Amino acid sequence: DTGVSQNPRHKITKRGQNVTFRCDPISEHNRLYWYRQTLGQGPEFLTYFQNEAQLEKSRLLSDRFSAERPKGSFSTLEIQRTEQGDSAMYLCAYGGPTYNEQFFGPGTRLTVL
Amino acid sequence: RKEVEQDPGPFNVPEGATVAFNCTYSNSASQSFFWYRQDCRKEPKLLMSVYSSGNEDGRFTAQLNRASQYISLLIRDSKLSDSATYLCVVVGDSSYKLIFGSGTRLLVRP
Numbered sequence: 071d072t073g074v075s076q077n078p079r080h081k082i083t084k085r086g087q088n089v090t091f092r093c094d095p096i097s098e099h100n101r102l103y104w105y106r107q108t109l110g111q112g113p114e115f116l117t118y119f120q121n122e123a124q125l126e127k128s129r130l131l132s133d134r135f136s137a138e139r140p141k142g143s144f145s146t147l148e149i150q151r152t153e154q155g156d157s158a159m160y161l162c163a164y165g166g167p168t169y170n171e172q173f174f175g176p177g178t179r180l181t182v183l
Numbered sequence: 184r185k186e187v188e189q190d191p192g193p194f195n196v197p198e199g200a201t202v203a204f205n206c207t208y209s210n211s212a213s214q215s216f217f218w219y220r221q222d223c224r225k226e227p228k229l230l231m232s233v234y235s236s237g238n239e240d241g242r243f244t245a246q247l248n249r250a251s252q253y254i255s256l257l258i259r260d261s262k263l264s265d266s267a268t269y270l271c272v273v274v275g276d277s278s279y280k281l282i283f284g285s286g287t288r289l290l291v292r293p
Binding site: 101103105110111114115118125126161163166168170173175176179 | 187191215224225226227229232270274275279280281282283286
């Protein structure tokens with residue numbers, strides 16, 4: 071039972087296709103984060119929203135990646151022209167009551183063939 | 184050098200054992216520290232925050248050594264259900280970006 075849901079949970083796509091993931095906080099959370107995790111590594115920060123404002127993007131987020139959070143509620147992460155190196159777990163997190171605490175959703179596992 | 188470094192393990196221990204993990208971080212300006220637990224193919228879950236004075240939660244004790252820039256997690260009386268990957272986390276300069284280590288895998292055997 072997490073404070074965010076993510077859809078889809080699994081996505082298999084062919085190289086070159088576009089994919090979009092969605093993160094839905096169950097209740098209102100001002101702070102929302104996206105991370106990416108590859109096998110054997112810890113999650114890596116991608117981007118951060120304070121309400122609807124995107125305050126930071128990691129250099130990991132190439133021009134093929136875009137994230138939005140319209141109206142400060144749900145968020146989407148789109149990857150254009152997917153590459154095999156994009157295969158990873160994409161995790162959404164929300165900020166907890168203590169400023170730096172973050173709680174993760176179940177993730178979307180992307181496989182690019 | 185990675186910003187947060189952990190021994191990947193695995194640590195293979197019998198039930199009831201005490202096991203300790205260490206983690207080192209490179210940014211001396213870091214202010215917040217956490218341990219997360221991650222089960223196979225699941226999301227990371229916050230285990231505990233790490234305070235300068237150290238903190239304890241049941242069988243788990245976390246310590247911070249700012250001078251040496253390392254964080255530790257001690258698990259007493261290990262249970263089978265403690266088997267997981269333990270991720271050391273440091274809050275970056277931006278005060279909202281979590282920087283994860285690669286994790287230490289723990290296997291508790293009967």
